[in-house]
Amino acid sequence: MKEIEKTLENKSVRPTAMRILIYKYLAEKEVAISLTDIETAFAKAERTTLYRTLKTFEDKGVVHQIDDGTGIQKYALCEPGCNCDLEQDLHLHFHCNNCDETVCLTEHKIPHINLPEGYIAEDANLVLKGICEKCSGQ
Amino acid sequence: MKEIEKTLENKSVRPTAMRILIYKYLAEKEVAISLTDIETAFAKAERTTLYRTLKTFEDKGVVHQIDDGTGIQKYALCEPGCNCDLEQDLHLHFHCNNCDETVCLTEHKIPHINLPEGYIAEDANLVLKGICEKCSGQ
DNA sequence: GCAATAAATGCACTTCCGTTGCATAATTAG
């Protein structure tokens, strides 16, 4: 358990009780988590606290934000050594139209795209949608 | 002007005055348009009408919806011969972090991705973010 | 052309989610 505290401190996030719980929650799930998910899981806690915890995690590089096209912001723990801000580290995400879950495919990087003259790319987001392995029955 | 009416009728959308106006508006802009944009441009019209017009256009394949990661739904006219529902026709979109506009790069298709075992892709969305040609000063 | 039918529009709400302001509690630094 002290593990988590250290991880948070390394990223200069004060390891409060709530933050440790949320970190643990994120760690057990392999899918991208929305604020509403966390709200449901921690029904007793304040929405704002959860909200700000996620924002803090995001700012400090504990999680990365995922836009999976549902219009709902989701988050997932950064892998050790993840540099989500660097273009090379941009992995793609898969959103299942059946179970509505989104997963990081961290080994699949976004291919480089040759843009027309004048366009400067700084960031990219690629989401594939379809049926995930769980739902395709494999 | 009868052009537009025919286009709409071809897609089995009744060419009402409002719809023709909105179509014209979309046609002059080369960028993706949000409901709010249209609301501003047609301040006198009812929000719901504009909203439902866009939905109708989308249903009937007059426009395609664009998720550019801003969290705001945008729309752009389908090119003649556009099959936005087919995977092969998925082009990418570019969102400018400076002027906040989003454009279709219709010639740039989304590259094919090899997914892990069990994943079935049905749809894809690729958005590049950065500085567009207008803003990069070219 | 006229009544019956269907489609489009207008108006009033609702809901969902993200976000902010401010007071209080807890933690850390001096």
Next chain:
DNA sequence: CTAATTATGCAACGGAAGTGCATTTATTGC
């Protein structure tokens, strides 16, 4: 121990999407 910083709790706001229902407008069958 006190002052200063940071986290939390509570209340409220705001934007955007969406729905229900009455009314107007257009279309179809006669």
